[in-house]
Amino acid sequence: MVNSILEFDVAITGGGGAGIPAAIEVGRAGGTAAVLEQGEECGGTAAISGGGCCIVGTPLQKSHGIEDTPDLAFEDWVKWGGGSADEVWARYYLEHTLHDLYYWAEKCGAKWVDMKFQEGNRVLRWHRPENNGLGLMTALIKTAESMANIKIMTGTGAGKLLTKNGRVVGVTAISNNETIEIFSKAVVVATGGFNSNLDMVLEVRPEFQKFRVMEGSGFGAKGIGHKMIKELGGYLTHMDHIWFYVYATPDYRDPQQRRGLVFRMTPGYIWFNQQGKRFHNESITGGASATPALLAQNPPHAWAILDHPMTAKMDVADPYYRRGDVIDHAKVQELLDNSPYIRKADSLEELGKKIEVDLASFLSEIKEYNDAFDKGLETEPKFGKSLKLSKKFDTPPYYAIQLFPLARKNFGGVKTDLRCRVLNKHFEPIPGLYAAGEVSGMAGGHINGRNGLEGTMLGPSVFSGRVAGAWAAHEAGFGPGFVGKPNRP
Numbered sequence: 040m041v042n043s044i045l046e047f048d049v050a051i052t053g054g055g056g057a058g059i060p061a062a063i064e065v066g067r068a069g070g071t072a073a074v075l076e077q078g079e080e081c082g083g084t085a086a087i088s089g090g091g092c093c094i095v096g097t098p099l100q101k102s103h104g105i106e107d108t109p110d111l112a113f114e115d116w117v118k119w120g121g122g123s124a125d126e127v128w129a130r131y132y133l134e135h136t137l138h139d140l141y142y143w144a145e146k147c148g149a150k151w152v153d154m155k156f157q158e159g160n161r162v163l164r165w166h167r168p169e170n171n172g173l174g175l176m177t178a179l180i181k182t183a184e185s186m187a188n189i190k191i192m193t194g195t196g197a198g199k200l201l202t203k204n205g206r207v208v209g210v211t212a213i214s215n216n217e218t219i220e221i222f223s224k225a226v227v228v229a230t231g232g233f234n235s236n237l238d239m240v241l242e243v244r245p246e247f248q249k250f251r252v253m254e255g256s257g258f259g260a261k262g263i264g265h266k267m268i269k270e271l272g273g274y275l276t277h278m279d280h281i282w283f284y285v286y287a288t289p290d291y292r293d294p295q296q297r298r299g300l301v302f303r304m305t306p307g308y309i310w311f312n313q314q315g316k317r318f319h320n321e322s323i324t325g326g327a328s329a330t331p332a333l334l335a336q337n338p339p340h341a342w343a344i345l346d347h348p349m350t351a352k353m354d355v356a357d358p359y360y361r362r363g364d365v366i367d368h369a370k371v372q373e374l375l376d377n378s379p380y381i382r383k384a385d386s387l388e389e390l391g392k393k394i395e396v397d398l399a400s401f402l403s404e405i406k407e408y409n410d411a412f413d414k415g416l417e418t419e420p421k422f423g424k425s426l427k428l429s430k431k432f433d434t435p436p437y438y439a440i441q442l443f444p445l446a447r448k449n450f451g452g453v454k455t456d457l458r459c460r461v462l463n464k465h466f467e468p469i470p471g472l473y474a475a476g477e478v479s480g481m482a483g484g485h486i487n488g489r490n491g492l493e494g495t496m497l498g499p500s501v502f503s504g505r506v507a508g509a510w511a512a513h514e515a516g517f518g519p520g521f522v523g524k525p526n527r528p
Contacts, residue, residue: 041220043217044222048225049073049226049515050073050210051074052228052267055259056088056176057475058227058475059180062508064509065189065517068517069188075196075212078194078259082257083257086358087357092498094166095112095133095164100154107162109133109134111162116159119159120490128482134526139505147182148181150168150174151169159492165492166494175501199267207469209223209226225472229478232448232449235257239262240446247446250339254299255284255298255299264453265478268453268461273454273461273474278452281448281451282326284330286301286303288380300355302440303354308349309404310342312396313338313397314400317404342396342441350371353366353375354366382438384437393439407420407421450486450490451484452479452481454483455473458520475503475504481495482503486499
């Protein structure tokens with residue numbers, strides 16, 4: 040039973056890193072748009088991310104004396120992707136990062152504050168916005184909310200796509216147990232990935248069934264967009280390209296404890312296996328090297344060791360642990376005090392006993408780490424980890440947080456062209472249907488390949504959202520489509 044019918048120029052399913060930029064583009068083109076967000080607030084996985092974007096040729100880079108080009112970044116991208124990346128889409132994104140992401144986000148109110156080295160990049164190009172992904176998304180959401188022709192409908196989940204004579208003409212939605220039909224001249228699917236649907240993850244990556252894997256994206260990343268598009272004959276490619284991270288612990292409030300809590304702490308924390316040995320440079324947390332290192336341990340989990348000053352700065356990437364855009368330290372402490380996956384002790388010796396690691400090895404490794412500070416070293420000797428932002432373990436109480444692999448990023452998805460039009464198996468556009476962000480493998484279906492340079496997920500999500508929104512608006516009769524400004528003169 041249909042309870043109500045609405046009409047907009049463009050319907051957008053998902054209010055995250057791709058959906059909100061799509062709405063902004065529709066609004067600026069002069070069309071009306073409805074943003075359907077199943078959560079109680081917008082932001083999606085982007086809002087709980089580190090916020091880093093791979094961007095080329097920026098003022099931040101120049102202030103550090105870094106000369107970077109789209110060509111150099113493209114070489115790094117393709118090499119890191121294992122030769123399987125969608126090179127057309129990768130090149131398209133890199134050519135537009137400066138003006139159509141960096142400056143565009145600034146005009147929306149975001150602020151780029153620093154850069155961080157990430158695996159696979161020969162130079163610093165991972166740009167972090169103020170207050171991480173939450174800060175970026177807060178700025179973009181405020182921009183969309185300021186537009187009278189944009190209607191953001193939270194608590195409203197997409198159902199199925201509506202068609203007429205082979206053309207997509209809208210989408211159904213569920214809100215407060217009522218069915219809404221939203222008719223539009225174009226639909227942008229921006230529902231994110233499927234990493235919060237563990238069954239779907241293990242279906243395409245069955246080898247991970249032997250590990251304890253956690254769901255690791257926003258609550259809405261259930262794969263609904265993939266299913267809607269597949270039902271219409273859209274082509275899905277490289278669905279097994281999933282990146283697993285290791286810096287997460289089970290959400291003890293989840294009855295099934297399938298959901299993982301991604302947490303970001305000061306760089307001083309160190310990881311131990313059950314044998315009481317460090318096994319990886321803890322400042323390198325991406326899926327390319329950290330995950331294989333963790334899975335090679337016996338058993339395949341790790342203990343992250345922190346002292347009190349480190350936990351005081353701990354950032355849990357989950358809405359429950361925030362008050363707006365501010366960390367709720369009381370709730371973080373609630374996690375530290377109540378999770379069965381976290382141990383607390385007043386001495387390192389007591390902590391080692393509580394987590395049942397080889398005590399002599401555990402204490403020896405920490406002493407070696409602490410000695411590096413006493414000697415004034417810039418890096419610790421075992422893995423060459425920079426000590427610039429780290430500290431000694433010398434202030435109780437001490438904590439050990441148990442870590443497991445977490446399904447974090449989808450690199451595969453719905454195949455699109457450079458207008459973000461959804462393609463069928465014959466590589467023909469499905470009229471009226473667009474896709475952007477993680478559901479489309481950041482556009483193109485698999486923009487990264489098997490591995491992604493850090494920053495090549497959120498950045499392409501935002502950018503492809505802009506592209507999809509602009510061309511959807513154009514199909515609806517508004518604006519010229521996406522008119523970007525390439526990095527090159």
